[in-house]
Amino acid sequence: xxxxxxxxxxxxxxxxxxxxxxxxxxxxxxxxxxxxxxxxxxxxxxxxxxxxxxxxxxxxxxxxxxxxxxxxxxxxxxxxxxxxxxxxxxxxxxxxxxxxxxxxxxxxxxxxxxxxxxxxxxxxxxxxxxxxxxxxxxxxxxxxxxxxxxxxxxxxxxxxxxxxxxxxxxxxxxxxxxxxxxxxxxxxxxxxxxxxxxxxxxxxxxxxxxxxxxxxxxxxxxxxxxxxxxxxxxxxxxxxxxxxxxxxxxxxxxxxxxxxxxxxxxxxxxxxxxxxxxxxxxxxxxxxxxxxxxxxxxxxxxxxxxxxxxxxxxxxxxxxxxxxxxxxxxxxxxxxxxxxxx
Numbered sequence: 001x002x003x004x005x006x007x008x009x010x011x012x013x014x015x016x017x018x019x020x021x022x023x024x025x026x027x028x029x030x031x032x033x034x035x036x037x038x039x040x041x042x043x044x045x046x047x048x049x050x051x052x053x054x055x056x057x058x059x060x061x062x063x064x065x066x067x068x069x070x071x072x073x074x075x076x077x078x079x080x081x082x083x084x085x086x087x088x089x090x091x092x093x094x095x096x097x098x099x100x101x102x103x104x105x106x107x108x109x110x111x112x113x114x115x116x117x118x119x120x121x122x123x124x125x126x127x128x129x130x131x132x133x134x135x136x137x138x139x140x141x142x143x144x145x146x147x148x149x150x151x152x153x154x155x156x157x158x159x160x161x162x163x164x165x166x167x168x169x170x171x172x173x174x175x176x177x178x179x180x181x182x183x184x185x186x187x188x189x190x191x192x193x194x195x196x197x198x199x200x201x202x203x204x205x206x207x208x209x210x211x212x213x214x215x216x217x218x219x220x221x222x223x224x225x226x227x228x229x230x231x232x233x234x235x236x237x238x239x240x241x242x243x244x245x246x247x248x249x250x251x252x253x254x255x256x257x258x259x260x261x262x263x264x265x266x267x268x269x270x271x272x273x274x275x276x277x278x279x280x281x282x283x284x285x286x287x288x289x290x291x292x293x294x295x296x297x298x299x300x301x302x303x304x305x306x307x308x309x310x311x312x313x314x315x316x317x318x319x320x321x322x323x324x325x326x327x328x329x330x331x332x333x334x335x336x337x338x339x340x341x342x
Contacts, residue, residue: 008161009077012069018150019059021143025136028055045115045128052132053108056100056139063097066149069156077159079241080203083234085152093145100138107135160205166217167339168248169330170282172239174270175223176261177253178289178320180204183220185326203242208330214340216330219246223261224274243278249337250275250284251315251329256294256302264298268305276311285333288317291325 019027031051039047070090078087111131118124139146162168171179187206204220221239224232232240243250252275254267262270276284286306291299299317306314315332318325334340 009069009073009156010159010161012065013153013156013159016062016065016069016153018062018066018146018153020150021139021146024056024059024139027059028052028136031055041121041124042115042118045124046112049108049111049115049128049131049135052135053104056104056135060097060101060139062153063094063101063149066153067094074162074245076162076241076245077156079245080159080238081152081155083237083241084155085148089148090152093142093148096142096145097149100142103138104135107131160203162205162219162246163217166207166215167334168217168219168246169333169339170219170221170242170246170248170250171253172221172243172250172275173223173253174255174260174262174267177223177255177267179223179253180220182251182253182287182289182320182326182329183218185320185323186330187218203238208327210331210334210340216334216340217248218330219248224270240278243275243282244280248282249333249339250279250282251333252284252286252312253289253320254286254302254306255290256288256298257290258298264302264305268309271312272309283337284312285315285336286312287315287329289320291317292319292322 028051073081081087081090108131111127111134114127115124115131118127171182173179183204183206187208203222206218206220208216208218210216219242221242224239252271254264254271255261256264260267271284271286286309288294288299288302288306294302303314303317306312313336315329315336318329320326
């Protein structure tokens with residue numbers, strides 16, 4: 001399962017329904033209660049077995065659409081999924097359902113002939129029970145796999161939709177550095193903003209019209225700490241997924257105030273040792289946020305710290321809660337990077 005196209009998985013997943021094992025049994029029970037008309041005993045039992053076969057196959061036909069969706073997923077989406085689910089476990093669940101479908105047809109063909117050859121009613125009923133039991137047992141063994149795939153589809157339905165054709169700015173930084181405030185100021189997106197850290201739990205998408213047909217996609221990511229990826233928590237790994245796999249440029253926000261979640265030197269370390277390693281060559285810009293709340297000395301200290309780094313550009317200082325300020329910084333990043341002309 002690997003892919004490169006940046007499809008909208010949430011939209012495709014809306015058309016996929018994964019039943020529970022109990023739903024399959026309920027559907028079979030309703031069909032069994034329907035009248036079959038006049039039939040010879042062996043014809044009736046074959047018809048009932050056909051009903052079981054048709055229902056389990058139709059109810060698990062979702063597997064084909066799900067496999068196609070997963071095969072075409074962009075690595076960004078896979079990174080988000082793997083925060084919640086093990087890829088090997090997903091494969092195992094898909095394999096269980098696929099194998100059950102294959103064996104269902106084999107068992108149907110085998111028992112259809114046995115039913116036709118039954119010598120009396122007693123043998124006919126025994127063979128019919130055995131046939132239905134063996135087919136249903138295939139799906140009972142996969143009941144946990146159905147539950148997992150059902151949860152997976154619901155999760156995919158809530159993934160953010162990314163437009164690969166739009167110029168993209170990925171907003172990153174430590175917790176409480178003003179990322180969500182920036183995205184709220186420049187776009188129609190409404191990520192949650194609060195005074196406590198780690199408010200943003202997942203990736204949010206905003207769109208900004210910079211005039212004419214120039215639309216920029218702005219992505220709000222959760223706050224991250226200065227530690228290796230394999231030590232990150234679930235929320236941080238979602239931010240890492242965006243930085244690593246999404247196309248575009250990165251805007252890293254620095255908080256120079258005394259109340260910052262982490263000291264300035266740790267913010268710089270986060271940028272230098274974690275973010276730059278994740279972005280895989282993407283242009284990185286830095287904006288010093290909360291300029292209205294920081295002293296002149298702290299702003300100057302932050303400016304010198306950023307300018308001492310290699311491979312990043314200082315876009316300036318701002319107050320992200322002021323729309324004009326945030327738009328000014330966004331324009332600097334967009335124009336200097338040239339992403340609108342790419």
